[in-house]
Amino acid sequence: MFDEKIFDYLNSSETVAIFTHIRPDGDCLGSALALGIALENEGKKVDYYCPSQINESFMFLPNIKRFNKPKLKKYDLAIAVDSSDLNRLSQTGEIFCSAKKTIKIDHHISEENYAELNYVYRLPSTCEIIYDLLKQMKFPITKDIALALYSGVSSDTGCFIHSNTTSNTHKVASELIDLGADFYKANYWLFKYKTLGQVELIKCAYNNMTFLENGKIVFVYVKIKDLEKCNLTNLDSYILVDNFVGIQGVDLTVVLTEDTPNFYFVSFRGNDKIRCDKIANVFGGGGHVNASGCKIRGTIQNIKNRIIKAYNDNL
Numbered sequence: 001m002f003d004e005k006i007f008d009y010l011n012s013s014e015t016v017a018i019f020t021h022i023r024p025d026g027d028c029l030g031s032a033l034a035l036g037i038a039l040e041n042e043g044k045k046v047d048y049y050c051p052s053q054i055n056e057s058f059m060f061l062p063n064i065k066r067f068n069k070p071k072l073k074k075y076d077l078a079i080a081v082d083s084s085d086l087n088r089l090s091q092t093g094e095i096f097c098s099a100k101k102t103i104k105i106d107h108h109i110s111e112e113n114y115a116e117l118n119y120v121y122r123l124p125s126t127c128e129i130i131y132d133l134l135k136q137m138k139f140p141i142t143k144d145i146a147l148a149l150y151s152g153v154s155s156d157t158g159c160f161i162h163s164n165t166t167s168n169t170h171k172v173a174s175e176l177i178d179l180g181a182d183f184y185k186a187n188y189w190l191f192k193y194k195t196l197g198q199v200e201l202i203k204c205a206y207n208n209m210t211f212l213e214n215g216k217i218v219f220v221y222v223k224i225k226d227l228e229k230c231n232l233t234n235l236d237s238y239i240l241v242d243n244f245v246g247i248q249g250v251d252l253t254v255v256l257t258e259d260t261p262n263f264y265f266v267s268f269r270g271n272d273k274i275r276c277d278k279i280a281n282v283f284g285g286g287g288h289v290n291a292s293g294c295k296i297r298g299t300i301q302n303i304k305n306r307i308i309k310a311y312n313d314n315l
């Protein structure tokens with residue numbers, strides 16, 4: 001999977017900056033931390049960059065407090081994980097590009113090879129790729145690294161229930177548990193924990209839920225005023241989508257979170273009759289077959305109509 005070039009880049013760099021994408025998830029955070037801790041254990045100086053605030057539910061991850069507290073400004077090496085395009089690094093992209101050497105490691109298939117070395121593999125999570133890299137580098141996998149990697153593997157497979165899950169995913173998870181990953185802790189914080197504000201937001205979302213196309217689509221939105229009422233920001237709304245998956249007769253779940261007036265973050269989840277990635281592509285977004293996302297501008301009614309069209313065009 002990897003070649004001499006990346007081994008050389010990792011071994012020869014003394015200062016390293018690691019980057020996640022905007023609105024980080026468990027996979028990009030887990031990848032960044034696992035790789036970072038492994039490099040620190042090899043005596044490298046590592047800074048961690050994330051273009052968004054990090055949710056409370058990720059605070060169980062080892063070293064998470066190190067994000068966005070850079071000790072350096074210039075780096076021998078910059079590594080972006082789980083980030084398909086440079087845009088995904090948002091304002092931190094400039095620091096990424098200023099490093100002497102750059103690497104991208106990702107599992108989203110994309111044409112954008114924005115780094116010098118680009119390693120993109122169609123695996124369920126970036127953490128599965130990082131696990132392989134650390135093994136090939138013969139870096140010791142400590143308990144903390146195992147927890148970070150397990151969190152990413154579990155996160156991007158929806159706790160091993162998305163159809164992207166493979167026997168290798170389970171094998172990797174099993175090895176990581178043997179290496180000391182606290183799977184109960186990871187899965188509790190990733191999949192069970194919610195704040196009281198988020199419980200209120202789930203109530204709002206149920207009030208705003210409608211069925212479209214004879215019950216084939218469930219369409220849910222929360223507005224800025226709903227978030228404000230619950231004392232939340234749009235970073236907290238990731239909690240919503242799983243509540244609307246698996247409903248009788250529904251093939252496509254659509255959840256909108258208003259970011260600025262009439263501008264929404266949209267999450268799609270689908271069963272095996274739906275290509276969520278293709279629907280998201282219509283609106284300039286992307287993702288996986290069963291789970292994807294995009295941003296859409298418009299009124300709720302207008303967005304509803306456009307999503308119905310995208311759904312029918314991609315059946």
Ligand SMILES: [Mn+2]
Pocket residue numbers: 027028082107124125126156
């Ligand atoms: Mn990922």
